[in-house]
Amino acid sequence: MITALLLVFGLLLMAVGMPVAFAIGIAGFLYFLLPGTFLPVGIGPQRIVSATQSFPLLAVPLFIFIGHLMNASGITPRLLRLSTLLAGWMSGGLAQASLVLSTLMGGVSGSAVADAAMQSRVLGKGMVGEGYSPGFAGAVLSIGGLITATIPPSIGLILYGYLGEVSIGRLFIAGIVPGVLLMVALMITTWLVSRRRGYTPVRDSLPKFAEVASATRSSIWALLFPLWLLVGIRYGLFTPSEAGAFAVVYALVVGCFIHREMGVREIIEAMRASVRDIGMIMLIIMFSGIIGYVVSFERVPQTIAELTLGVFSSQTALLLTLAVLLVFLGMLLEATVVVMLLAPILVPVIKAAGIDPVHFGLLMMTLVTFGGMTPPVGISMYTVCGILRCPFTDYSRELVPFAIAVFAVVLGIIFFPNIVLFLPNMLMG
């Protein structure tokens, strides 16, 4: 009960414009100042410090750093050439190419917002120039980030795995099939919309094999990256955090010696940008350490688990209910916050109901990341619309068909757990 009041207080602080990290931190810290609490106040700072002292969590700064390095390493234009070849011949060619690019970028970057921002700068003008409405261009560019965030590596899945004590390797492998399904669903939607509106292809003919082979060869270093990452994690050569460290070296070697597009200046710039992102995400993670402690001290997960297990007869009903909850929370809150607050509560609940936490992790991350692309609060939406200068209303209207496509994939994941689970079960036993 006290926990619920504290959470409501935290949400209230967020709603009136307090930075979310502080809102969570203050709500949690208040617990120790309440008259009925017999815990010493010093536990608060202690939990903040210990929230950072985890080896799996080190994967977060490393993969943020890798995303920025890869962007500076000359991988993006090469992958763009390949995507345009592969998908440019379809109706709405540029939009299709952008979705394929999101998928390929997914293998080197784990951030939906980073992908949406990069693509808006690279492709946004071109799309509007092709006669796409700015709202449609914005919607495609922003929703593509969802594919990037689902295909491994994924910063969201690292966080979920760290909080819920779920194997990050399994989560990564489980992300492949849903990521590809999202790409297919979004491409079909784009095709349907483009046909009706007469958005044209950007290429006249199907790509020739030789062209594809040459474009593939030039982007081979980016394409190989997720492959050796997964193989390495699967065979225990390295843990995800260690993989992050090797991947930094990989990005440096590719950028500096193979593509020769990166020097000391670019590396420092990538580090500067990474430090800012890390500072932002980590402040949320550190300050949620307090409320996380309160939540487990007050036995909230156990209470909720007992309540829900009585109410929901089937796993599917439970997952559907949670999915609706996550969509709404994702729309209102920033994704990191939802994961930090809810993963520790919900993972024990769904485990008690007999649901595989890997299955739930993919569902949860897809939905809360999607929430960042929708109004009223969505970082991807703000970013893309800011760069393209398109009004939120047009963007929101054009987002509807894509949202339906995403929900179709999510329902598939809920009703057929094996879509997510067969690959990790097959590869990791």
Next chain:
Amino acid sequence: MWRWFDKLEDILAIVLLGCTSLTILASSTMRAIGHPFAGGAELAQFFFIWTAVFGADIMLRRGGQVRIDALVVHMSAGVLRVITAAILAMMLAFLAMLAWYGLPLALSNWQRPLGFAGLSYGYVTLALPVGAALMFISLIRRVLAKGIVHSLDPDDDVVEETL
């Protein structure tokens, strides 16, 4: 004077991120070739918490910490002023308390070794009070420079990225 202070903080944060990456790389390489060394993970986590608090302060100084302004933009100037002042007061009080309670925590951890030559867990814990003090200063500087209402607004019009 502040320009040098900010510059130093930027450089420190970048160096610390480099140290974090290098430490993890060194420790995983040694483990991969069969000669793991003790304390590599702890050392990396020590660099990491300092990277994180400096990064957090840099973001706060630039007004980049994520916040929800969907409701705020519809408020009248007077209401906004009162609410933002209250928010700032709470944030400052929170930071002051973190510094106040964090410092004795760091001192009491001084005897606890980190598993790496000569390093104490106190250096890890110290990051919190130092970070809280830095953010306290940054927040006050922003209020002085931009006024109460705009103290939390970002410097650039492009929102920084998260997940």
